[in-house]
Amino acid sequence: MNTKPIEKQQRLKIVADENIPALNPLFTELGEVHSVAGRDLQRDQLVDADLLLVRSITRVDRALLEGTTVRFVGTATIGTDHIDQQALADLGIAFSSAPGCNADAVVEYVLSVLLHLAEEQSFCLKDRVVGIVGVGNVGSRLQARLEQLGVSVRLCDPPRQQDATADQAAAFCSLSQLLEEADIVTLHTPLTRQGAYPTHHLINADNLSLLRANAILINAGRGPVIDNQALLTCSLQRPDLTLVLDVWEQEPRVTPELAARVRIATPHIAGYSLEGKLRGTWMLYQAYCHFARRAMNCTFEALLPPAEVTEMCLSAQAGLLPAVRMLYDPYRDDRALRATLALPAEQQRLAFDQLRKQYPVRREFSSLTLRLSEAQHTDFKALGFPVTHQ
């Protein structure tokens, strides 16, 4: 890629999505930050801009950038399906995303969902097989925590399987085998439409029928990885299925008919821990400083405020769910989303974005040290809590 650091005497002009936190402490030392509404960003807002910082709701392509002065684009997200990276390379614009920034938040969303459903449906997670589709930053961290808890997993990731040694490749299975063998299926692939293993409508009318009786299907990746119309049809015929959707094919539109069939419905917030969001911005700051060959003046630790509650003592009888619920209860987000579903379509779309914009502070499990009896240590540690003796 033919990208050169920006050489400019005057302060940079930085155009940034208003939903990116910590722009001030990180980017105002570099230039003037202009906040914009990410979903509606237009070319004329990029006049004289040097940097463009976005989240996942801004389509960044040739039409937006050709002929502008932008030299660096960053997305403070893991997903990159909204960015035409080939166009950026052709235009000589440097690009950075934030791989892994909110992976732990997504893992904790899934763990919290599973522990809530285990209580409601009276099953023990350790007796269930969890199928993870997409075993990258999110999927592999989820795998590690589940295996430490003693849960059996099945893994499907053809790109990783293809690059693995024969020994490593044996850990993976095909999608159909996973759907047939797993009691719980959770999707963590990127959204891709091309290449050897495209994920658009990876889950569709043909393979939904492979799901086991009483299966749980979770999508916290990207909405179009599941054919939502096929899912609705299937769910009407299969009341035994439990669906959990954080992402939706027509996002920010959520069709009330599908939401009515979904047990836990949330507005694309699986990755919205404070740590995840701040790490996303900080990784862009780090990437830009590297690109511009500048020294960094802020560490991630300095950016992250202390949690309100940092330590909690649990009784020797306490199970996992009460501690998890203290930090994250997915039904809070489910209730907030459902309250918007009776609105006319356009207002519902706006409400979806508002829920995300005004998202309450949510901290990761690592922020809360638990005082526990010795016997409880293994499971709470496996979930990701720091633990200490009572």
Ligand SMILES: NC(=O)c1ccc[n+]([C@@H]2O[C@H](COP(=O)([O-])OP(=O)(O)OC[C@H]3O[C@@H](n4cnc5c(N)ncnc54)[C@H](O)[C@@H]3O)[C@@H](O)[C@H]2O)c1
């Ligand atoms: N809901 C949320 O808030 C949220 C938050 C973070 C990320 N995400 C989404 O989750 C996705 C995964 O995140 P990640 O950090 O683990 O990404 P990653 O790139 O680290 O891992 C993705 C994995 O999916 C695999 N994969 C690609 N095509 C596949 C296919 N056809 N079948 C099975 N596996 C396939 C890749 O080989 C890779 O190992 C992101 O791309 C993003 O779209 C959503």
Ligand SMILES: O=C(O)[C@H](O)[C@H](O)COP(=O)(O)O
């Ligand atoms: O890809 C990601 O990192 C996540 O999906 C992220 O949480 C999306 O958040 P948004 O950019 O829509 O605020």
